[in-house]
Amino acid sequence: MQTDFNAVLFDVDGVLEFQGKAYPGAIELLDFLRDRAIIIRILTNSTLKSRQRCAAQLNQLGFQIDENEVITASYATAQYLKTLNPRSCWVMLKGEGLAEFAEFVHDDQNPEYIVVGDYRDGFDFQNMNKALKHLLAGSKLIIMIPNMVDHSLGEVELTVGAYGKMLEGAAKVSATYVGKPNPYVFDMALQTMNVPRHRVLMVGDSLATDIVGAKAAGIKSVLVKTGEFRASDLDGRVQPDYIVDTIQEIRALFKPR
Numbered sequence: 390m391q392t393d394f395n396a397v398l399f400d401v402d403g404v405l406e407f408q409g410k411a412y413p414g415a416i417e418l419l420d421f422l423r424d425r426a427i428i429i430r431i432l433t434n435s436t437l438k439s440r441q442r443c444a445a446q447l448n449q450l451g452f453q454i455d456e457n458e459v460i461t462a463s464y465a466t467a468q469y470l471k472t473l474n475p476r477s478c479w480v481m482l483k484g485e486g487l488a489e490f491a492e493f494v495h496d497d498q499n500p501e502y503i504v505v506g507d508y509r510d511g512f513d514f515q516n517m518n519k520a521l522k523h524l525l526a527g528s529k530l531i532i533m534i535p536n537m538v539d540h541s542l543g544e545v546e547l548t549v550g551a552y553g554k555m556l557e558g559a560a561k562v563s564a565t566y567v568g569k570p571n572p573y574v575f576d577m578a579l580q581t582m583n584v585p586r587h588r589v590l591m592v593g594d595s596l597a598t599d600i601v602g603a604k605a606a607g608i609k610s611v612l613v614k615t616g617e618f619r620a621s622d623l624d625g626r627v628q629p630d631y632i633v634d635t636i637q638e639i640r641a642l643f644k645p646r
């Protein structure tokens with residue numbers, strides 16, 4: 390089953406690495422693709438990481454990734470926010486991802502936009518209630534990713550979407566979501582390459598974000614049965630174009646030279 394892809398988008402957690410360890414064969418696969426002049430992009434729903442940090446962490450594991458090849462959810466959200474020319478924003482986010490928002494006016498007292506990322510301990514009663522009051526007073530809500538739970542740091546944790554949806558429901562407002570599966574981030578990646586959609590492949594372990602998003606964006610997808618994959622994921626209506634047990638098998642989708 391060999392195909393003609395010119396570009397591959399990789400999710401990170403559960404695909405290239407899991408909890409700080411590269412999957413066997415992942416580094417070699419990227420080398421194999423680069424040898425064939427396949428364009429590589431990293432498309433992750435991480436909000437805590439900046440592009441630079443994401444690339445640096447992958448490179449520490451032995452990958453060779455340039456930060457310009459990375460689109461994190463925090464970077465994508467900052468790019469989206471820029472198009473709105475906001476008067477001010479309250480970015481509920483900890484970690485290096487915050488560096489992507491350096492150019493904006495930050496104001497948690499009267500923000501035009503509330504932007505929800507992974508705020509960690511910042512998601513306390515005081516801040517959540519403050520955000521609720523701002524939303525009721527007219528602030529607009531942007532939620533970086535829809536994911537409600539995360540396993541990437543070890544144990545299962547509540548994450549961005551859980552808090553964002555709490556605010557959305559409590560304030561009865563409708564938020565804008567940016568990260569996967571929203572086509573916005575896929576379009577952002579596609580705009581950085583001159584490749585038709587049918588020649589682009591998304592590699593992911595999450596049906597709900599990677600595969601659903603790829604379908605919505607009109608690109609092909611391969612589901613890797615690692616990371617957060619569960620057998621029940623395949624019971625639903627959405628199916629990936631290809632399914633592999635490990636990332637090593639993806640090589641078979643490409644023609645030998």
Ligand SMILES: [Mg+2]
Pocket residue numbers: 400401402403404593594595616617
């Ligand atoms: Mg993943």
